[in-house]
Amino acid sequence: MNRYKQREQAFALVFQSLFGENTPEEIIAALDEEGEEIGDYSKELLFGVCEKSEELDGVISEFSKSWKLSRISKVNLAILRLAVYEIKYVPDVPDSVAINEAVELAKKYSSKEDSAFVNGILGAFSRSRA
Numbered sequence: 001m002n003r004y005k006q007r008e009q010a011f012a013l014v015f016q017s018l019f020g021e022n023t024p025e026e027i028i029a030a031l032d033e034e035g036e037e038i039g040d041y042s043k044e045l046l047f048g049v050c051e052k053s054e055e056l057d058g059v060i061s062e063f064s065k066s067w068k069l070s071r072i073s074k075v076n077l078a079i080l081r082l083a084v085y086e087i088k089y090v091p092d093v094p095d096s097v098a099i100n101e102a103v104e105l106a107k108k109y110s111s112k113e114d115s116a117f118v119n120g121i122l123g124a125f126s127r128s129r130a
Helices: 003-017 024-033 040-051 053-063 074-089 095-109 112-129
Strands: none
Touching (some): 003 074, 040 074, 074 112
């Protein structure tokens, strides 16, 4: 499974984690029981995003200007958390790749307007790190 597919799978796992009290271990175990293959990178992202979610939300809040986290859809929140995590903690993924992949996920699972929103937040965050 290539990195894009694993990132997309990680997005679905992170999105699922936003709906309840299941730990990443429980989410993975449930999918294992169903016989679904879960990539190692997908697992790495899920565990990392869940572990750092408060920190990631702080970054998202800082760069989302007047949008409170409660106003951001769960789809976009999952995409943003995933991309911010990759930008901060996965050194072999360039910021531009993390941003582009997040925008593509937003186009696929959200809307064109939301993809621009995601791009704006991640672009501002990336520029602040330079």
